[in-house]
Amino acid sequence: MRLSSVSSKEIILADQPRLSLGRTVRIAIDGVRYRLFRAAVTVSVIAVAVAFLMNILSESLIKRRLAVDARRELSAMRDIHGWAARLTRPLDPAAILMEVAAGGALDGSTAKGGVIADRASFAARARAAASYLAFFDALEYDPRRALIHTARGTAIFDALSDPEHFTIFEQRLAEMPALRFVGSLAEFRAFLDRWPELAVQLQGVVSSQEHAIAALNRARGDRTVFAALAQPDGVFVAAARAAGFDLDEATASRLTEQAQAVLDRLVIERSLSLLESRQLLAQHFNLLPADISANELWGYLEKSRQAASYLGVMRPLVAALEPYTAERLAALATTRRDELALERIERMTAGAGEGWLGLGERMGWLLMVSMLVCAIGISNAMLMTVTERFREIATMKCLGALDGFIMLLFVLESCFLGLVGGLVGSLLGNLIGYGRMAAAFGIGVFGTVPLGETLAAMGSAVAVGVVLAALAAVYPSLKAARLAPMEAMRVE
Amino acid sequence: MNSERRVIIRTVGLKKQYVMNDVVTEALCGVDVEIHDGEFISVMGPSGSGKSTFFNMIGALDRPTSGRVFIDEVDVAQLTAEELAFVRCQKIGYIFQSYNLIQYMTALENVTTPMVFGGVMSDEARRRGMELLELVGLGDRWHHRPLEMSGGQQQRVAIARSLANQPTVLLCDEPTANLDLATGQDILDVLRSLNEKKGVTVICATHDHRMMDMCDRLMWIRDGAIERIARRDEVHVEVGSIGES
Numbered sequence: 001m002r003l004s005s006v007s008s009k010e011i012i013l014a015d016q017p018r019l020s021l022g023r024t025v026r027i028a029i030d031g032v033r034y035r036l037f038r039a040a041v042t043v044s045v046i047a048v049a050v051a052f053l054m055n056i057l058s059e060s061l062i063k064r065r066l067a068v069d070a071r072r073e074l075s076a077m078r079d080i081h082g083w084a085a086r087l088t089r090p091l092d093p094a095a096i097l098m099e100v101a102a103g104g105a106l107d108g109s110t111a112k113g114g115v116i117a118d119r120a121s122f123a124a125r126a127r128a129a130a131s132y133l134a135f136f137d138a139l140e141y142d143p144r145r146a147l148i149h150t151a152r153g154t155a156i157f158d159a160l161s162d163p164e165h166f167t168i169f170e171q172r173l174a175e176m177p178a179l180r181f182v183g184s185l186a187e188f189r190a191f192l193d194r195w196p197e198l199a200v201q202l203q204g205v206v207s208s209q210e211h212a213i214a215a216l217n218r219a220r221g222d223r224t225v226f227a228a229l230a231q232p233d234g235v236f237v238a239a240a241r242a243a244g245f246d247l248d249e250a251t252a253s254r255l256t257e258q259a260q261a262v263l264d265r266l267v268i269e270r271s272l273s274l275l276e277s278r279q280l281l282a283q284h285f286n287l288l289p290a291d292i293s294a295n296e297l298w299g300y301l302e303k304s305r306q307a308a309s310y311l312g313v314m315r316p317l318v319a320a321l322e323p324y325t326a327e328r329l330a331a332l333a334t335t336r337r338d339e340l341a342l343e344r345i346e347r348m349t350a351g352a353g354e355g356w357l358g359l360g361e362r363m364g365w366l367l368m369v370s371m372l373v374c375a376i377g378i379s380n381a382m383l384m385t386v387t388e389r390f391r392e393i394a395t396m397k398c399l400g401a402l403d404g405f406i407m408l409l410f411v412l413e414s415c416f417l418g419l420v421g422g423l424v425g426s427l428l429g430n431l432i433g434y435g436r437m438a439a440a441f442g443i444g445v446f447g448t449v450p451l452g453e454t455l456a457a458m459g460s461a462v463a464v465g466v467v468l469a470a471l472a473a474v475y476p477s478l479k480a481a482r483l484a485p486m487e488a489m490r491v492e
Numbered sequence: 493m494n495s496e497r498r499v500i501i502r503t504v505g506l507k508k509q510y511v512m513n514d515v516v517t518e519a520l521c522g523v524d525v526e527i528h529d530g531e532f533i534s535v536m537g538p539s540g541s542g543k544s545t546f547f548n549m550i551g552a553l554d555r556p557t558s559g560r561v562f563i564d565e566v567d568v569a570q571l572t573a574e575e576l577a578f579v580r581c582q583k584i585g586y587i588f589q590s591y592n593l594i595q596y597m598t599a600l601e602n603v604t605t606p607m608v609f610g611g612v613m614s615d616e617a618r619r620r621g622m623e624l625l626e627l628v629g630l631g632d633r634w635h636h637r638p639l640e641m642s643g644g645q646q647q648r649v650a651i652a653r654s655l656a657n658q659p660t661v662l663l664c665d666e667p668t669a670n671l672d673l674a675t676g677q678d679i680l681d682v683l684r685s686l687n688e689k690k691g692v693t694v695i696c697a698t699h700d701h702r703m704m705d706m707c708d709r710l711m712w713i714r715d716g717a718i719e720r721i722a723r724r725d726e727v728h729v730e731v732g733s734i735g736e737s
C-alpha cells in the first residue's frame with residue numbers, strides 16, 4: 001500500500017479555502033451529538049431562562065386580554081350609572097367638548113343643544129378645544145402651574161383669553177423646549193380670539209341640558225332616578241326622550257333592567273344592617289357578626305335553599321324583601337357573583353396594557369429582569385461549553401481550521417442549542433403561564449389570547465434565546481480563534 | 493546527504509518562554525538550525541529539554557517569544573491567518589506527543605479532518621482516509637472513537653492524520669512511543685519510505701534507536717539549547733552511549 005500521489009516539494013503559499021456552510025453545520029451537529037449530555041444541560045439552562053421570559057410574556061398577554069374583556073363587560077354593566085348622572089346633572093362644558101370631540105352626538109345622551117346653528121363648525125372647534133384641554137390635562141404639576149396656574153377645564157381658555165396672561169404663557173412655554181404644544185401658537189391665539197363665542201354656545205348647551213333635566217325631574221317626582229328608570233311602563237323613558245335625550249329601545253330596556261338590579265342590590269344589602277341577618281350569616285360562615293360583609297351575604301344567597309331560609313328569617317323584619325322569592329334571590333346572587341369575579345379581574349389586572357409593550361409597569365420591569373437572567377444564564381452556559389472545548393479548537397486550528405470556521409462552528413452550535421432550548425422554554429413558559437392564570441382566574445383564560453399573538457410571543461422568546469446564545473458564543477470562540485493553536489491548547 | 497540542498501526550515505535566535513503565575517520557564521533559549529529539504533532528522537533530548545516546544549515553533553503552531561522561523565525561506569511571522577492555516581493544513585503534518593485527536597470523531601473522521609479543511613470532497617477524503625488507516629494497520633477500526641482505542645492505536649490514527657494532505661514536512665513528536673516493536677517498525681518503514689520515495693522532510697523526536705539508525709542527522713537538545721548536531725555516520729559508533737543519557 002503506497003501513498004497515492006507525490007506532494008509538491010515547494011511550499012507555495014496560498015490561502016486556505018473556506019468551508020461550506022453545509023459541512024460546518026454537519027461538524028457542528030456531530031459535536032452536539034457526541035456531547036448530548038452537556039448539550040442537554042446547556043439546553044435546559046437556556047430553556048429555563050426562556051421559560052421565565054415566556055412565562056412573563058404569556059401572563060401579560062392573558063392578563064391584558066382579561067382586563068380588556070372585563071372592563072368592557074363591566075362598563076356595559078355600569079352603563080346605568082353614567083345615564084343616571086346625565087339624567088340628573090348637566091355635563092360641564094369641558095366634558096361636553098370631550099364628548100363632541102370623541103364623535104359623540106351632542107344631541108344624544110347630552111340632550112339636544114338646540115341653540116347651535118352651525119353644527120359642523122361647532123364640532124370642529126370643539127375638537128380643537130378638546131385637544132388643547134387634553135394637552136393641559138397631560139401636563140405635570142409644575143409646568144401646568146407655570147403655564148396656567150390653577151385653572152381647570154374651560155376656565156383655562158377664559159384665563160388665557162387675557163392678552164397679558166397669554167404673553168406670559170407664551171414666554172413660559174418658550175422656556176420649556178422639551179414640551180411640544182399641540183399645533184401652532186398662532187392657531188391657539190386665533191382659537192382663543194373666538195373662544196367667547198364657543199363659550200356662549202357651550203353655555204347654551206348646558207342650559208338646554210338644565211332645561212331638559214328640570215322637565216325630567218318633574219316627571220320623576222320624588223322617586224330616585226333608578227326607581228324611575230326601573231319602572232317597566234316606559235313613562236319616564238318617554239319623558240326623557242321628550243326632553244331631548246336620545247334613548248333608543250335597546251338602551252332603554254337595558255337601563256330598566258340595570259336600574260332594577262341596582263335597586264335589588266340596595267334592598268338586599270341593606271338588610272345586612274339588621275343584626276338578625278348578620279347573626280344568621282355569622283353562624284353559617286363561623287365569623288363574628290361585625291365581620292360579615294355583602295360578599296358573604298351574596299355567597300350565602302347563591303343556593304336557593306339558603307336564600308329561602310334567609311327570606312324566612314328576614315322577610316318579617318324587612319318590608320322591602322316582601323316581593324322577593326328564594327329563586328329570584330339566588331339568581332341575583334349568581335349575577336352578582338359574576339360581577340364580583342369581573343371586578344376581581346379588573347383589580348388584579350390593574351395596570352395591564354400600560355407601559356412598555358403594553359405589559360404593564362410591573363411586568364415590564366419583570367421582563368427586563370428576566371432578560372437579564374436569560375442573558376447571564378445563557379452566556380454562562382455558552383462560555384462553559386466553549387471554554388471546555390479549547391483543546392478541540394486548538395487541535396482544529398493545528399489542522400488548518402480558519403478562525404472564521406471556528407467562530408461559525410460555535411455560533412451555529414449555540415444557535416442550535418438556543419433554538420431547542422428556546423422552543424422547550426417557550427412551551428414551558430406558556431404552560432406555566434396558562435396554569436397560573438387558570439388557577440387565578442378560572443379555566444376561562446384558555447382561548448382568551450389569539451393563537452397568532454401567542455405564536456408571536458413564543459417566536460420572540462425563541463429569538464431571544466437564539467440571539468443571546470449566539471452572542472454569548474461569539475466572545476469565547478473569537479478569543480479561542482484568535483489565539484495561536486498551542487496558546488489555545490494551554491488555556492485551562 | 494548533500495548539504496547544498498534547499499533549506500526548508502530555518503530558525504534564527506529562536507526563544508520561547510512560558511510565563512505561568514509569574515514563573516518564567518525558558519523552554520528554548522536561542523536555537524539556530526537549518527533543516528534541508530528531504531532530510532530525516534532525529535531530535536533527542538531528555539524530558540523537558542524543549543523538544544515539543546521546538547516542534548510547535550517550527551510547525552507554526554505557536555508564537556516565539558523572540559527570534560524567527562522561516563519555512564521555505566518565508567518568515568512565519570509575516571504570514572496572514574489564511575496562509576498560516578494553509579501551511580498547517582497542507583504543508584506540514586503533525587504527530588503530537590499527546591495525539592490530540594478530536595474525541596467526538598471516529599478514526600476516519602479524525603484522519604479526514606485536515607482534508608475537509610483543505611477542501612477535499614467528501615468521497616475522495618473518505619477514500620484517502622481509509623487508505624491511510626490501512627497504511628497504519630487500522631483499516632478495520634475506522635469507525636472507532638479515540639476513547640474506544642488503545643494508546644498505540646490512537647497514536648497510529650494521529651500518524652495517519654498527519655499524512656492526510658501529503659505534507660512536505662512531517663513533524664513527529666515521539667511517534668513510536670506507545671507502539672510495540674513490530675508496529676513501531678511498520679511506522680518507521682512508512683516514515684522512511686515517505687522520506688526516500690516522496691522526499692518528505694521528516695523531523696522526529698525520539699528515543700528509539702532504530703530511528704537514529706535510519707536518520708540523516710541527529711540533533712541533541714538540552715535545556716532549551718542545541719547541544720549538538722551531527723551526521724549519523726559521524727556518531728554511529730557513539731549512539732549506544734548517547735541513547736542512555
Ligand SMILES: Nc1ncnc2c1ncn2[C@@H]1O[C@H](COP(=O)(O)OP(=O)(O)OP(=O)(O)O)[C@@H](O)[C@H]1O
Nearest residue numbers: 490510512517519538539540541542543544545546
Ligand atoms: N504550557 C507550559 N507552561 C509552562 N511551561 C511549559 C509549558 N510547556 C512546556 N513547559 C516547559 O518548557 C520546557 C520544555 O517543555 P517541552 O514540552 O518542550 O519538553 P520536551 O522536550 O518535549 O519533554 P518530553 O520529552 O517530556 O516531551 C519544560 O521545562 C516544561 O516544563
Ligand SMILES: [Mg+2]
Nearest residue numbers: 543544589665
Ligand atoms: Mg515533548
